[in-house]
Amino acid sequence: MAVDALAAEPKRPGPIAEFWQSFAENRGAVVGLAVVVIIGLLAIFADIVAPHSAIEQFRDFTKLPPVWEDGGLWRFPLGTDALGRDALSRLIHGARISLFIGLMVMSVSIAMGVVLGLVAAFAGGIVDMIIMRVMDLIIAVPSLVLAILVVAVLGPSLENTIVAVTIVYMPRYVRLVRASALGEIGKDYVTAARVIGVGPIRLMFVTVLPNCLAPLIVQAALGVSDAILEAAALGFLGLGAQPPIPEWGAMLADNREFIRSNPWIVTLPGLAILITVVAVNIMGDGLRDALDPKLRRS
Amino acid sequence: MLKYLLRRLALTIPTFLALTLVTFVAIRLVPGDPVEVRQGEHGIDPIRLAKLRHELGLDQSILHQYWDYLVQLAHGDFGTSIRTQTSVASEFFTLFPATLELALCAMLLAVIVGVPAGVFAAVKRGGPIDHGVMGISVIGYSMPIFWWGLLLIMLVSERWELTPISGRIDPIKYYFDPVTGFMLIDAWLSGQEGAVWDAAHHLILPAIVLGTIPLAVIARITRSSMLEVLSEDYVRTARAKGLSPFRVIGLHALRNALIPVVTSIGLQVGTLLAGAVLTETIFSWPGVGKWLIESINQRDYPALQGGIMLISCLVIMVNLFVDVLYGAINPRLRHGR
Numbered sequence: 137m138a139v140d141a142l143a144a145e146p147k148r149p150g151p152i153a154e155f156w157q158s159f160a161e162n163r164g165a166v167v168g169l170a171v172v173v174i175i176g177l178l179a180i181f182a183d184i185v186a187p188h189s190a191i192e193q194f195r196d197f198t199k200l201p202p203v204w205e206d207g208g209l210w211r212f213p214l215g216t217d218a219l220g221r222d223a224l225s226r227l228i229h230g231a232r233i234s235l236f237i238g239l240m241v242m243s244v245s246i247a248m249g250v251v252l253g254l255v256a257a258f259a260g261g262i263v264d265m266i267i268m269r270v271m272d273l274i275i276a277v278p279s280l281v282l283a284i285l286v287v288a289v290l291g292p293s294l295e296n297t298i299v300a301v302t303i304v305y306m307p308r309y310v311r312l313v314r315a316s317a318l319g320e321i322g323k324d325y326v327t328a329a330r331v332i333g334v335g336p337i338r339l340m341f342v343t344v345l346p347n348c349l350a351p352l353i354v355q356a357a358l359g360v361s362d363a364i365l366e367a368a369a370l371g372f373l374g375l376g377a378q379p380p381i382p383e384w385g386a387m388l389a390d391n392r393e394f395i396r397s398n399p400w401i402v403t404l405p406g407l408a409i410l411i412t413v414v415a416v417n418i419m420g421d422g423l424r425d426a427l428d429p430k431l432r433r434s
Numbered sequence: 435m436l437k438y439l440l441r442r443l444a445l446t447i448p449t450f451l452a453l454t455l456v457t458f459v460a461i462r463l464v465p466g467d468p469v470e471v472r473q474g475e476h477g478i479d480p481i482r483l484a485k486l487r488h489e490l491g492l493d494q495s496i497l498h499q500y501w502d503y504l505v506q507l508a509h510g511d512f513g514t515s516i517r518t519q520t521s522v523a524s525e526f527f528t529l530f531p532a533t534l535e536l537a538l539c540a541m542l543l544a545v546i547v548g549v550p551a552g553v554f555a556a557v558k559r560g561g562p563i564d565h566g567v568m569g570i571s572v573i574g575y576s577m578p579i580f581w582w583g584l585l586l587i588m589l590v591s592e593r594w595e596l597t598p599i600s601g602r603i604d605p606i607k608y609y610f611d612p613v614t615g616f617m618l619i620d621a622w623l624s625g626q627e628g629a630v631w632d633a634a635h636h637l638i639l640p641a642i643v644l645g646t647i648p649l650a651v652i653a654r655i656t657r658s659s660m661l662e663v664l665s666e667d668y669v670r671t672a673r674a675k676g677l678s679p680f681r682v683i684g685l686h687a688l689r690n691a692l693i694p695v696v697t698s699i700g701l702q703v704g705t706l707l708a709g710a711v712l713t714e715t716i717f718s719w720p721g722v723g724k725w726l727i728e729s730i731n732q733r734d735y736p737a738l739q740g741g742i743m744l745i746s747c748l749v750i751m752v753n754l755f756v757d758v759l760y761g762a763i764n765p766r767l768r769h770g771r
Contacts, residue, residue, distance in 0.1 A: 273452045276753070277746045280708035281726065285742055288730050289463045365578055369712055372580045373727060388581055399588055406581025413576035421572075 158426040165422020171415035179232040187213070187222060190229035190382045194220040199398050217391055217401050226382040227408050233294070233383045234364050234412060241301045241363035242356050248302075249309020250352075254340045256310065257317035268314070271307035279304045280369055287375045294377040301366045305359055312355055316348035350427045357420030361413045368409050384409045438761055446750055453746055454507060458500050461739045490516075512740030517732055522740030526722060531615025532602060533721030536713065537706045539637055540645035541699065548649040549695065552656025556664065557683060567653055574650025579709055583643040583716040590639060600718035603633045644713045648702050655698050660691040700756030704749050 160166055178185055188194075194212075198220040201208045208215060214223040256267040274282065286300035320326060321344065329343045370376035371385025379390065384405040391401040487493045491502060506513065512523040555567035591599045598604070602617045610624035618637070621629035663669060664687055672686045673679075711723035718724065722741060729737035 269448055269452065273449050273456065275704075276449060276453070276750045277742065278704040278708040278711075278749060280711050281742060281745055284711070284726070284730060285457070285460055285738070288738065289460045361576065365576070368578055369580060372578075372712070373715065375730070385578070385580070388584070392584065395584060395588055396592060402581075402584055402588070406578055406585065409578045409581065410573070410576060413578070414573055417572055417576050 155426055159422050162422040162425055164418045165425070168415045168417070168419035168422065171411065172419055175231050175412055175415065176235060178228050179235045182229045182232050186225035186228040187211075188225040190226050191221060191380045194222070196220070199394065199401065201398065202400055205400070214404055215398075215400050217387070218394060221380075223401065223404055226387060227384070227404060230382045230384045230387065230405065230408060231412070233377060233381060234367065234409070237294070237298055237301070237367040238360040238364040238416075240298050241305060241367075242360045244298075245302045245306040245309050245359065246352065246356055248306050250313050250345065252306075253310045253313025254317055254345065256314045257321060258336065258340055264314075267310065271310050274303065274307045279366060283366060283370055284373070284375060287370060292370075292375045292378060294381060294383070297367050297370050297376040300370065301363050304366065305363060308355065308359070309352070312351055313348055316351060317344055320344050320347050354420065354424040354427060357416060357423050361416040361420065364409065364416070365413055435762065439758055442754055442757055442761075446754060449750060450747070453743065453750075454504060455500075457739045457742050458503050461735045462496065462499075464733065464735060507743070512743060513736035515729070515734055515737040515740075517729070517734045517737065522737050523744070525725070525737070526741060526744050528615070529720060529722045529725050531612075532617070532719060533707075533710050533714070533723060535616045535618065536637065536640055536644060536719060536721060537703075537710060539641040540643075540706065540709075541648060541702075543641055543645040544648035544652050545699070548652030549656050549692070552653040552695075553660055553683065553688060553691075555653070555657045556660035559661065564657075567657070571650040571653045574646050574653075577646050577650075579643050579646060580712045580716055582646060583639070583713060586639050586643060587716070597635050597639050602636050602719065603629070604636075608632060640713050640717045640719055643716070644706065644709050647705060647709060648699075651698060651702065652695060656691065656695050659694045660687060663687045663691040666690075697756060697760060700752060700759075703752045707745055707749065 159169075182190075194216060197209070197212060197216050199218055200212050200216040202215045202223075203210055203213050205215075212222050212224070214227065216222055217226070252267050252271075256264040277285070283297075283300040283304050286303055287296055290296040290299060317340075326339070326343060329339055334343060367376055368383070368385030368388075371383045371387075372389045374386070374389060377383035377386050379386065387405040388402055391398070395402050484493070491499055494502070510523065511521070512526070514520065515522050515525055518525065551567045551571075555564040558564050587599055590596050603621065608621065608624070608626050608629045610620060610626065610629070613620050613623055617633040618630060621633040664683075666687075669682060669687050672682045677686075707723070710721060711726060713719065714721045714724035715727055722745065726738065726741050726745075728734075729741060
């Protein structure tokens with residue numbers, strides 16, 4: 137009898153299934169995830185999906201409107217820019233650039249944030265103070281102003297955009313990791329690990345780090361969208377990716393003079409930025425609700 | 435309280451020093467020689483070049499230059515702009531009121547719209563108003579504001595011709611000397627008919643653009659803080675003793691729900707200044723943000739250096755002020771570690 141009762145007990149879902157269940161509760165987040173996946177696929181397969189190359193110039197077809205406007209052609213569904221480049225193809229290739237920037241910034245700043253944050257938490261004293269003062273300093277300078285300063289020093293380019301935005305967003309990861317590590321350090325399992333002779337590196341990365349991951353993942357998702365926005369702003373100011381790279385912010389700036397005659401050329405890249413950032417943000421909100429019930433808004 | 439204040443003040447000193455080091459080193463690393471940029475296309479004879487370099491102190495050792503820089507700063511001298519040959523500090527403070535006016539109006543707009551929106555969303559939790567407010571707020575804080583600005587110019591200024599495209603006032607119709615630097619106030623002081631109206635017309639679109647992200651953030655914070663407060667015992671008590679819902683929400687709940695909102699306003703000064711760089715560039719608003727971008731494009735190191743120093747000092751000061759204010763309200767923070 138007892139054995140039967142045990143066997144009848146429903147199987148507990150695995151951690152991933154459990155996570156998915158609470159994530160899927162938030163329908164908005166699922167939509168966000170779907171949009172992010174679509175944009176991601178477009179970015180990966182840009183060369184196959186895009187009807188034309190991102191930089192090929194069709195000199196006979198400059199400044200065409202999208203297909204639903206008078207004079208639009210199916211050959212260029214979203215029209216062409218002033219140099220006759222296909223807008224749709226440039227937008228699709230732009231997704232690759234923006235997502236690449238977002239993911240690079242996120243992974244590098246998380247890696248540095250984890251290392252610096254853990255070192256600050258474990259070393260304490262003067263090391264902690266120096267690291268945190270430097271982070272305070274970075275936070276004191278308004279994000280875009282700091283990014284501008286970094287780009288001024290390194291010169292405007294796609295790579296330097298990534299460096300600049302990484303520097304700007306690193307402090308929040310450092311603070312986050314340090315704060316959650318400090319919360320864990322005093323707990324019994326850490327003391328126990330210490331007592332049985334676990335080395336400091338292992339203690340930091342294997343024992344403590346996994347317990348600080350949930351808030352980090354949430355911050356990472358939101359960090360991607362911030363990085364995309366910041367990079368686009370730099371591109372718009374002419375301090376980011378340089379032509380002919382189809383970066384969305386730079387595309388906007390390049391065609392700014394045609395805002396009266398050809399509003400579409402300016403509208404579409406901005407819309408692409410907005411859709412991507414909104415999708416990442418609502419996905420991030422869903423992640424937070426699913427991973428970190430304590431942070432659940434409302 | 436005084437001890438707390440002094441300790442917080444002392445903590446900012448290393449930050450200031452590090453800031454001077456960073457701006458100094460960074461600006462030295464910038465490619466392109468400021469003297470060569472100034473000489474233009476035609477070249478310059480070597481003696482004059484050396485003289486110029488000497489005048490700018492560029493022929494000294496790097497440590498010596500840094501020390502000079504610190505001494506200068508201690509005297510309140512933030513350098514001389516290469517472009518205009520005027521003091522960076524005076525240039526900054528001439529332009530700063532324009533940025534401040536824009537930022538204040540943007541924040542005012544964000545609070546006036548954001549707080550009620552957040553309150554309504556919280557009170558009607560789960561309903562269509564809540565979903566609408568939260569949806570718009572996600573779009574708001576995801577907004578690339580440079581695009582948003584262009585879009586508004588395209589619609590409101592170009593198509594509907596409701597507002598001017600750029601600047602702070604129509605310089606042909608109205609002319610008066612700046613008194614406060616705030617165009618709205620100056621226009622009012624000038625007594626010229628229609629001047630205030632014209633200035634407000636110029637201000638409205640930039641303020642909307644700059645206020646968009648703070649508005650979204652404030653609406654969200656107000657909503658979640660309001661939801662928390664609404665479940666507190668004292669709100670239930672107020673309801674139980676038969677107060678009207680308007681009094682309960684407006685007086686008892688809102689007053690406590692606003693504390694995190696006020697803090698967030700202080701912390702958004704940096705966001706506002708960063709946004710001002712973009713907004714001013716789009717609307718040709720003659721403030722420090724646009725000036726900073728022009729400085730970088732013309733390789734005006736001293737202006738860039740001084741400008742970034744001044745902006746950062748400002749943000750540090752405001753953050754310090756918010757911290758101290760918070761410490762004054764909440765004694766637990768003051769005595770904590």
